[in-house]
Amino acid sequence: MDAQAVLLTGGAAAPFPSDKIDLTVLMEEMESVDVPSVFICPISLEPMRHPVTLCTGQTYDKSNILKWLSLGHNTCPTTMQELWDHSLTPNTTLTQLIHTWFLHNYFSMKKQFQDVQARAVDLLETLKKVKGQARVQALRDLRQIVTAHASTRRTIADNGGLSLIPSLLGPFTSHSVGSEAIGILVNLDMNSELKKNLMHPAKISLLVDIMNEGTIETKMNCAKLIETLLRKGNEWETEIVMSSLSLLVGLLRLVRDKKHPNGVLTGLVLLKTICSQSQESVRSSMISVGAVGQLIEVLPSLNNECLEIALYILEVLSTVAEGRMALKECPNIIPNVVKLMMRVSESSTQFALSILWAIYKLAPEECASQAVEAGLAPKLLLVIQSGCNPVLKQMSTDFLKLCSLNYSSTSLLISNCMLTKTIQ
Structure with missing residues (x-):
């Protein structure tokens, strides 16, 4: 069995000549993996494909050291010793070690990938059968997998997750179930059917309630999910969402939460979306719940990114008569x-x-x-x-x-x- 056959079948790696191993495929697949420093070329700081050793005892990737020598250098790049011999000796032992390491780790990664996909499918099947605390645990496990492994998002979509998970949200859904389900949904790609499902008034009401009462992570997930829905929803649906006073109050509370600065940007981004898309009546609602004074209060503590968004929101609110009056009255x-x-x-x-x-x-x-x-x-x-x-x-x-x-x-x-x- 050659290297390509091993890669395609996922079979166990068997010893075979190093010249039949396609390292390029392996390295591209494992681009984000930490490679042992001994496999790294000192010139390019990339893994070596064809390690060769100079007379000084230093090893480099063949293409890199040839380029170095072609520029007229007569020294070893690492030690700066003058070269008394320009011959390049293939380091066959290191070549075999590199190939073996990449091949072994490739199959380990592939097996982990397959195990994670299978686990995601099992959890979706479990969610169809269980209730109560068992449902919460299954959702929590699935959320952790989706967060850690982006590849499982397609698996969830292909196995009915885009309809199953939103179906768990409703007027009688517990906040523990809702928080975990939202943590999954915020990581999935939104198709039109999923957006339409989530824009149902009962689901939006649940989202807002959970955002106001959940942990900081849950608050941020709710805000991100609502922001995604508003950016891609139709006009009358977005107006219904944006007119929610509870949503506006919850977002302002998130922006003012000094204990959790990570939530400030999330809250401001959603407020900006609401300002950008809403009618004057919604902007008046924002002013009525104290948005102007609260944003002015937090301005000195904001980082540059948040500060620009906050000033944008205040500028939009200043286009409304109540907003101008609220600005004037701020100390x-x-x-x-x-x-x-x-x-x-x-x-x-x-x-x-x-x-x-x-x-x-x-x-x-x-x-x-x-x-x-x-x-x-x-x-x-x-x-x-x-x-x-x-x-x-x-x-x-x-x-x-x-x-x-x-x-x-x-x-x-x-x-x-x-x-x-x-x-x-």
Whole structure:
């Protein structure tokens, strides 16, 4: 039996000449496996296919050392000793060891793959028969397999899992069953039938309830699943989901949870999706549950990625009259937003400036005074002189003009603009 036959049949590896082993296939299949350092070429830092030894005793992959020598080098790459002999001696012992190691580990990996697939199918069959705690345990085992082995996701789809697992969710489903089922579903590829099944009001209600009461991992899984459904659902279905006050409250609670920073980004991403797709009524609902004040409160503690999303959400909410009023009433809102300008990205600066515009429309003199005193003028000048997008540059120019018209002390405004000798 040659190497290809062994690979195709999955039979036991038998000794055979090394020149009949196709290492390329094995290495590609096992790309993510940790390879012993002795098998690694010091030049490419990749596993050696044809190890050869120099006169210095150092071993390299043949193609790499030939390339080194073709560049005119007359030294050993590792020791930098001058070569007194340019002959390359095939290291047959190491070649056989490499081939044997890869072949053995390939079949071990293949057997593990087959065992995992079989286990996933067995668990699906078990779920059809059991209830109560046994169902919870079967779902937990399946969730762990799906999370650890992406290959099982196709197996679950091919064996009826896309209809079986959603069928376990309903108005009378316990949260323990629901949490495990959601942990599986969030890892599966969503086809139209699965999305339609999950967008049922009873299932969405269960998702929201579990998100509000579950562990941080469960909360994140629920939010990710809902976000996926909203991105791919039809308009009337998404509007029903997004109008849920319980969902909005739960997401804001997730964003404010300082003990679990990993959940902050997940919550913000779903809030951004809701803002982007919803009608004004949904945005008004977000404002009514305190979204503006709560997001402003967490801004200083957010990392750059989260900060940009939060500013985007606040900008969208500022397009609603209630949102502008809520922004104006937030303590220290203007100096805090000014500090964030030019801190993260061009987009974040534009969002921040849009928020200031919204406040300015309600209280021009107060906004101009606080913004200039917080250091807005020099930042606007830097934006104007930078190579940013024309929209942001024009917004900055217009806002600076308005500040000069509404700011009581023109001389102080000018002094605030004098950042460097160049600007002066």
